[in-house]
Amino acid sequence: MHSNRITNLIQIKYPIIQAVMVWVSGWKLASAVSNNGGFGLIGSGSMKPELLREHIQKCFKATNKPFGVNLPLLRKDADELAKVIVDEKVKIVFTSAGHPGKFIDLFKKNNIIVIHVVPSLKFALKAESVGCDAVVGEGVEAGGHNGLDEITTFSLIPKLVDTLKIPVIAAGGISDGRGMLAAFSLGAEGVQIGTRFAVTQESSAHINYKNAVINAADKDTHLILKKFGMARVIKNKFSQEVFNKELNCEEDEKIKSLLSTKREMKGIFEGDLEEGMIEAGQSSCLINDLPNVETLMKQLIKSYNDALSGIEAL
């Protein structure tokens, strides 16, 4: 059986990690992924501390396999979320969007494995230097928030692998076994898959969101909000309005005014495809169905092995 530094580190059968997205990734999705041999993550980005506690407790009841929590470090109440993670004896944390050293002492004191999400070599070196156990290199193909340098998975992963001592997980653009194989080819020891898991039965995203991903073509996502937390979204009325205001250099206040309502909740959880923010990766164009997690995991493994069997030495 396949075994490497990532499967050993977080004790999983398959080196497949479910990425989180706000309003998508609760205990139900995370436990389903872990129960099927992958690694499930609870996304705390859209949760208050007590709600996170509830999701962690439910996840422990739903699976006896390892799972983790994603903690966005820039959250104002990040310290409260970190405390819940420690209290509830979560053993693996993925940190993102902030300085990786923020809670490293707290987590390490409690024997928690810390994996940090990075968009470039510079941030990866910082994560390694403060003592993170691994990094997720996330290419600009990914849905949701992205690094401003717009580095793609194809360049980012080999660069990280060549430079770091700690292992690298690849994210961004991966939605089937071909993408998994490509990521491993580039030197990754695990893959983190977001949009594809958001479009499963167990994801708490609205059915309209799931259908929007299924219907998306290759050119149907774009990057918006470069000054206010750049994100990749499916093009719609709201995103096009932001995009055009940015393109025309309208005042920051006019762009910010569009963000005052909860656009992510509206789009992803309530399914408002006109006024909501539909965060999704560029590989949406490869997603055509709405399986449950068990079926999806089998598809991922099968399409990976099929792709590998078609490759010959030169």
Added chain:
Amino acid sequence: MHSNRITNLIQIKYPIIQAVMVWVSGWKLASAVSNNGGFGLIGSGSMKPELLREHIQKCFKATNKPFGVNLPLLRKDADELAKVIVDEKVKIVFTSAGHPGKFIDLFKKNNIIVIHVVPSLKFALKAESVGCDAVVGEGVEAGGHNGLDEITTFSLIPKLVDTLKIPVIAAGGISDGRGMLAAFSLGAEGVQIGTRFAVTQESSAHINYKNAVINAADKDTHLILKKFGMARVIKNKFSQEVFNKELNCEEDEKIKSLLSTKREMKGIFEGDLEEGMIEAGQSSCLINDLPNVETLMKQLIKSYNDALSGIEAL
């Protein structure tokens, strides 16, 4: 030995095609690639018709292996270049930057194989419908001119492979055997490699250009000139000036005024790293040496086979 629809179509040993870049890709580079088992291309983008004729004639003398010519269809004198290609009995043409049907009747009447470079599914379907024999799917990682939809190799290649009947060559972000293996994993039947071949002994790029690529970090390229022929370049004084003017919505005329001198020639051929345009792909960050083509081809094959031998089934 590895054989597929691309190696059979253009009669090469290895499914490795050298991409062209202005001021880089003459008969010397093209013949070296073909003589070492790949497929060399003469780039006509920086050549007048009679100079192209000279390069084709020299290439036929330098190799008895197949090679081709790249024809940018938007060139004002494209019809004269096409006539030279037919006259000189070139058997394989790569077309780019324009409607793929433009010379298809002329080329097909002369039994010339036509492969068109595309940045998205929409243009690929057009190329297939007019009778092209294959497409190059070029992700936005690539150096030089790119599609405005900014589709990356990771999403583009599987989408093309799933939809087209004709075979797909992958370009954009590939500079070593790991990238080649990733491209084949995504379903490509060949790879087209640009910046890596521009940084070889046989490339006619200036040594300053080659060193700029060798020194580039992952975040050191960006996309400029979105309204006037978007291109990926290494950041320098000139490109940053354009980038800032675009970011600040300065008048089109002010941006165009920066382009009046021959920026590509200045940067790539004359080696002016401040005022020239240094077209290069995002995978510049993976390029660290200046081999000759024979050595590079061996490195590509070895690193491909090494990467493949490290991959296991799941």
